């Protein structure tokens with residue numbers, strides 16, 4: 001069942017400015033965890049502000065359970081937001097911070113106590129209820145912020161880069177905790193981040209924004225394996241997708257105007273130039289039958305694999321090597337592209353040319 005519906009939501013802060021958000025249309029299912037990713041300035045915060053009611057829509061509508069919320073006051077929208085800076089009240093202890101919103105809404109003491117203790121238990125905060133926020137770690141403070149949002153029992157949970165103030169290790173743990181919490185509560189969540197790894201880990205579906213427009217919506221695997229355009233292909237996945245220029249010839253594909261590879265790509269036009277995108281795990285180091293011989297300029301050891309940074313003419317690309325072969329900087333490395341895994345993009349529109 002659909003829970004939240006965005007219908008052509010657009011926002012222009014000033015009529016002389018570009019749209020901060022353009023025609024944002026999305027159906028969010030009940031209990032879904034949607035992650036919104038995009039670079040700085042792509043419209044992520046604008047979207048959250050429109051949902052909360054901190055900003056007015058220029059066009060479009062937002063419906064929660066079939067009801068438009070655009071004319072409702074922020075307090076009546078039944079959404080709870082968790083901010084990156086936690087926004088805890090320093091003079092109140094953990095219990096009072098969690099209970100704060102319930103007290104403002106004049107909920108009974110008994111109900112408040114029951115809900116605070118329920119949230120504290122779920123988030124393992126029970127031993128800290130009497131403690132002030134400054135005595136807590138970053139992860140614990142973030143949990144207090146989550147608990148405060150949970151006790152409101154909102155229809156929609158909004159998370160604005162909730163983990164960006166935590167160190168990498170704690171962030172990994174908290175991502176799993178938020179995912180588990182989401183699964184336990186079964187709530188609908190919109191989670192904003194600019195960290196695409198975090199997005200891939202936690203999302204049921206990812207929405208990729210750029211310059212205010214949706215570039216693609218899909219489950220993590222789908223956007224990684226079948227990006228709609230060059231922006232998505234390069235934004236999702238580390239290392240970024242390798243890009244070669246290529247030409248379709250009568251024999252196959254010529255890479256960088258030099259090397260012919262046998263690729264059976266029927267929907268490209270002969271004589272035209274395209275961009276070929278291929279992931280680093282789809283290029284193999286080989287000893288014979290190579291496509292390219294490139295110079296090794298850098299090696300990153302990642303544990304189970306090495307990331308080789310290679311250069312062929314002006315084109316830099318990366319290859320994941322899973323062997324325990326020893327490489328030396330400056331050495332010529334032979335590689336073969338797994339062309340069946342390549343994607344082709346129009347040079348001008350940067351849209352992916354869909355395979356047959």
Ligand SMILES: Nc1ncnc2c1ncn2[C@@H]1O[C@H](COP(=O)(O)OP(=O)(O)OP(=O)(O)O)[C@@H](O)[C@H]1O
Pocket residue numbers: 013014019020038039040041042043044045046047194
């Ligand atoms: N209050 C405002 N007044 C005018 N323009 C604004 C306002 N808030 C945001 N913008 C503009 O709207 C666009 C989208 O900004 P927004 O903050 O939504 O992006 P973002 O994806 O959240 O970026 P970041 O990751 O840096 O927080 C930007 O061009 C920004 O300059």
